[in-house]
Amino acid sequence: MTERTPERPADRMPTPQSVLARLRYDPAADIEHARADPDGFWLAQAQEHEWTRPPTQALRWDRPHHQWFADGETNITLNALDRHARGEARTRAALIWVSEDEQAHIYTYGTLLDRVERFAAGLKSIGVERGDRVVIYMPLTPEGVIAMLACARIGAVHSVVYAGLGVSALRDRIQDAGAKVVITADVGYRRGKLVDLYATAAEAIGDLISVDYLVLLERIKTLHREHDMRTVAWEDLMTRGRAPAESVEAEHPLFILYTSGSTGKPKGVVHTHGGYMVGTSYHMKALLDVHPGDVFFCTSDIGWIVGHSYIVYGPLVSGSTVMFREGAPDFPDTGVLWRLIEKFGVNVLFTAPTALRLFMKLGEAVLKPYDLSTLRVVACAGEALNPEAWRWAQEHVAGGTGEGAHAVVIDNWWQTELGAPTIGTHARWPVRPGYAGKALAGVDADVVDEQGAPVAVGEQGYLVIRRPFPSMMRGVHGNDEKYAAVWNENPAGYTSGDLAMKDEDGYISILGRSDDVLSVAGHRIGSADVEDALVSHPAVAEAAVIGIPDALKGEAIIAHVILRQGLGYETQVGRGLRASITEHVRHQLGPIAAPAEIRVVDSLPKTRSGKIMRRVLRAQALGQDPGDLTTLEG
Known part of the structure; x- marks a missing residue:
């Protein structure tokens, strides 16, 4: 475990008025509503979405199991695609995808819906049915997003495996999920080199007789001349009609995403259509301050939870424009990330502290040629944002701490199991370097001892979530015992596995892992x-x-x-x-x-x-x- 000491509570940075004037959402009323009536708050958020059967209740909880909006029915793609494509947003950019060589491809909501309908019909034509699991082993391309949405559209359960993982890791996930179809591409690109994904996928399925088809997107037509007998071309599946969105229960599984635990094989975290949709899209406006018409740039990958929540589902359900890019942030040169922000007028950037530390190491001269003034929020997640990296980014990416600033750099903490930001610093709140922030609206988080009692201000303890919220996982695929363990380990509630400390104003600093992760x-x-x-x-x-x-x-x-x-x-x-x-x-x-x-x-x-x-x-x-x-x- 890597421990670090956060800065003193007095060391806080108020958001400059020049930035406050540019922000478009104030969560203060939400926070009060959620404190007074958490179920009513989340039900109100759910009512902003399209349901084939509107829910009348929020939470059903029999610890450790919980359900959200359980009497409701919908399909997350109705909200991510159909309701936008039916109206004036049809011609709005949904996706801006940039290849490693900086070629941009724009998909409107109308175009994206068309591609998803076609691929969903293709999946049905090879026998994929509601509830079937489909593993997606794809590079960061629009087709990877289309594959995810197409599975959701027909009620299939997708499991995306990061395209940087090897044969054994992929095989284990295919087996654990019980996937009958695997979707891959021939190659991905990384720092100008080809990554042979098809060879890895073909070796992984080997003698797995449970896999019926290997769907192949060929980006380089001549690379693989011999195919596994189960291989079917992506292009062929796109010619087999269109599939409407299937109405499913709010608690119907949407995806399984594998994450490492402290012992044994990775666990398959299960998320559902209804609660995950409501939770992830809420934070698009309330934390990230992203709204229809904004350009939102997320530097993650669909192989991780941030990519699921904030490349695919959160931005599309909210009707905004999301930009993502295949390749490393400093290739083909160190200016590519910043050049894209200037070129596309990015308003909100979601990235990782690792990326900020990379550019801090390279020096601010990398940024100086570019106009970053369209940015108003830079959000970080995935690991602790150390004070030095925050100061550097606030000064050189966001324009400083004074009234000349155009943006604010904010931290937020969550996990694959939680689905969406849980602790964070709203752009309107003072930033406390070294602290992720406070519990967000609808979240009851605390720092406790082994008996579940709150620890004193400034003392180290275990970070727990006392009460479920909609985007939390519903289970671990095939292992209810492992799921129950995270709720039963500490009497106070869900145990995150992180050590933390809290200051007198409720700001929480994440100190490191308490397990062997x-x-x-x-x-x-x-x-x-x-x-x-x-x-x-x-x-x-x-x-x-x-x-x-x-x-x-x-x-x-x-x-x-x-x-x-x-x-x-x-x-x-x-x-x-x-x-x-x-x-x-x-x-x-x-x-x-x-x-x-x-x-x-x-x-x-x-x-x-x-x-x-x-x-x-x-x-x-x-x-x-x-x-x-x-x-x-x-």
Whole structure:
């Protein structure tokens, strides 16, 4: 766990009047409404959407299980597409997609609806039915978004797997979800290089007889001459008619998204049509201050929850224009991100602290050639936004802290399990560097001890959510025990797994993880997943991984491995062996899980019961006191 000390509560930065005058939404009345009547507040938000059967009630809760708007019926695509395409918004840009070489492609709401209807009909033609699971292993392209929406339209459940993950990670998710169809592309682009996605997908499905079809979008027609027998072309599916939106219960599953836990295989977090729709779209206006006619630029990927919520569903349900781009933020040059903001007049930018730290390292000269004055909000999430990065971004991206500022940089905290921002700093509130913010409207969050009692101001405790809100997960696919555990671990409520502290005004600072989950560039990676990949290498007998602070990525993965004896590996400890082990993990789990360093050791610190004491390894790596070692194996 990486701990940090937030700044003193007195160190707060009020939003300049020059920025306040540009903001279009004030959440103050919402916060009061939600405090007085949380169910009534959320039901009022639900009534702003289109329902085939309007709900009459908000929350049904039998802890740990909860339902929202359960007597209502809708389809999230009716709200994301149809209701806009039927009116004057039909010709409004829904998507602005930019390729790595900066070619822009614009999809209006009318065009996007047409593509989704066609692909949805194509999926139905190959046997995809309501409730079926479909895995999407796609690069960040409009077709990836279309595939998600098409599944939702016919009541199928999509599970997007980040296209940077490797064969084993993809295979595990296909199996766990029970997917009958996998959708992929031949390639993605990353820093000018082709990433062969089809080969990974074809190897992953291998002998999985549960997979009936592999749908292939060919971006380079000549790359793959031999196809898996189950392969069907994307273009063929686009010629099989149109599919209307199927009305489904509010609690009908929308998607499964896998996220790393502290032990075992990743868990499949389940979100639903109704509550997720209401929760994610609410924060488009209330936190991010995005409205129809605005250009909203999200630098995430559809493989992560931020991409689900704020590239696809949140922006489209709200009727705004979302821009997204395939490729790295500093390629083909360090000015591309800022050049696009100027070119398209972006109003709100949603990015990660890792990106801000990257440009802080490169220096403000990178930004100076570009006019960023259309920006009014820069929102960060995915990992802690450290005070230094906030100050740099406020000064050089947002125009400073004085009356010449045109934007404000805000932090917000949430998780895959929560679906939408949960703790944050509204653009109208003073920013407190090092603090994510306060509990947002309709959220009851607290910092407590192991018995569920609130801790004192300024003391470290466990971050919990006392009461459900609509965008929270409904379960873990196929594992109700694992779902129940997050509600039953602490008497106070849902346990986030994060340590936090709160100041006297309710601002909360996220201090790090309380479990063995690593956070690399905003991506959650289970230490158990990396260790399993390491020991599957023929040279490795045992492994333990830790995360240590990294100025750019938040945490870097350090692997400690014990080599198998008698096979000759112990006599070949050098760059070649370390590279082989690293590449093995990269192939199994993807580049984000590749260790930054491989340390070959003779033993690992363990308790007498055999549990690896990772905190000892972490303390050694950081030059710190390892603390109580009475349980250490003798």
